[in-house]
Amino acid sequence: MNHDDNSSNPSNNRPFFDVLNANISRRQVLKGGLAAAVTSFFAAPAISVAAGRSGWNSQAGTALIGFTPVPNAEGGGAWPSIAEEYQFDVLIPWGEPLEPNGPAYQYPPNAADQAKQIGIGHDGMWFFPLAMGKFNRGANDHGMLAINHEFGTNQHVLGKALPESLEDVRVSQHAHGVSCVEIKKIDGKWQTVVSDRARRIHVNTPVAFSGPVAGHALLETRAGNIPLGTVNNCANGHTPWGTYLTCEENFNGYFGATNANETWTPNEAHARYGFSDGGAGYSWHRFDARFDLSNSDYHNEENRFGWIVEIDPMDANQMPVKRTALGRFKHEGIALTEGRGGRVVGYMGDDQRFDYIYKFVSEGNWRSMFDAGKHPLDHGKLYVARFNDDNSGEWLELTIDNPALAARFADQAEVLTFARLAADILGATPMDRPEWTTVAPNGDVYCTLTNNSRRTEPNAANPMAPNADGHIIKWRDADQHVGTTFEWEIFLVAKDTHGSEDSYSDPDGLWADPDGRLFIQTDGGQKDGLNNQMLVADTKTGELRRLFTGVAGDEITGITVTPDRRTMFINTQHPGNGDPRLTNFPAPLDGVTVPRDCTIVITRKDGGIIGS
Ligand code: FEO
Ligand code: CA
Ligand code: CA
Ligand code: CA
16 A cells, blocks of 8 residues: 555654755765675575675676566556566455365455455565475475465445445454465465465454563553454564464554444654544544544554564464564564674664664574574564764664653653654654665565655655655664664665666565665556566666566555575555456456455476566
């Protein structure tokens, strides 16, 4: 969703330096930086990567990208387009049964069926191979796909603008959350199979809390209800120990206030997190008191959302766990890597105008922590980024040990629950809507800054004012991801591509492959007649080619591959914005069939690596 809502950051944080040179083309800043390639669990050992990872612009001329780009002229309309060397298929549209023996799709769905069907709003996802035997047989054609269902409008899900009953609300709630499906390539076609591992996690699924905020009064409701559910599951991460992370983004929009029992007025934290009487139009609060901010039985319910949630895709009985050490904000996604000493490091964006980029570093080596009975995502330090105009940067720790935070918060649980307020106090740099992050195998971290129509003052890290079309920033942390300083530069400015055949706007989804390619997905008004799209960039040369375009009204988001990278899965989210007059995808065009969010399976016709 292209959340074009008002900024809720009133802190007016500014970088400590005035704008001297809006340095958008300084490409050499990190040359001579960290020389050794950091071993990464992203890099499959079977993949040989040419020398030259230790910097960029060092492999100019290497043809990483060999396909013919989709031309502007073919990138619009009601049906997707893909580069001529490639092909695509459709998998798990909204409403398909989770397993082949489940309730069949019908429109509109009922609540009981929807709880056993694929949700809507396909977004971040990850493929977890089900390998067999010592030769990893099956790893590339069989696995669990964990996939987020970010959102669906009432009009799309229910066929009406507002719910009229608790049953309607339950349909919407069951359409949100996460699906874990077992998928297999049978006779050349990926499909779901019957599975003990398959499950739906939605807004009413029991969940647990862990980390510093677990058990804190901030999470207790007066009615003493157990914690339930996850919502607005945007992008994702995955851990080196094989679990899936789903990120709760615009959770505020599902709450509203009826004012039936008492008058609700937003406090400072409510305002900073964007809570309002009306919410984002879902109107769940009219039939489900849990989402009614003015119902005192459920006070603090809103604090139970805005977290990153860990899910075991292999165990349908595992209770999803909200990892509070990662902080509470509008989590877009998390990119994990292994830092110095085996610490797990996660980079995270908070997607709102003028909000921040965060980093978590585990207390110690993640394997040793497990051995000691400590979960690596429960113990560590949370930082927020300050980007200086001289291309240096600092990670500012969100800790109650900082007197500036101790003056405002009672304990670390409060700091984490109101991370945005804490970050305001520390002087973090307000960014142009941080979306996805990804860590390249050479240690560079990339982050999409999708747009910011309200920016009036540029700075070096956010050089466009207003920033209608977004940019991509990259940085390299000191001390193999665990340091508190970094060096950064602008990688791409979207507007610079307009009028060319690699035109794009509003970068959002992002994934760095092990060879130096960067896959860029878009969500927003594209120029030059294009629908939203996925492009591939060569991070060493800056070359950009368009691999795929979606359908009218959709966004392209979510990206994962099989271990051999010869199958890629991406999503079309909200095709036609639900309007059958724009597209009926994935159904043939007929002008009446409601379009359905779905996963797109991409292969190269010659069986090659995706992106090549
Ligand atoms: Fe869910 Fe910021 O995109
Ligand atoms: Ca979205
Ligand atoms: Ca977006
Ligand atoms: Ca997004």
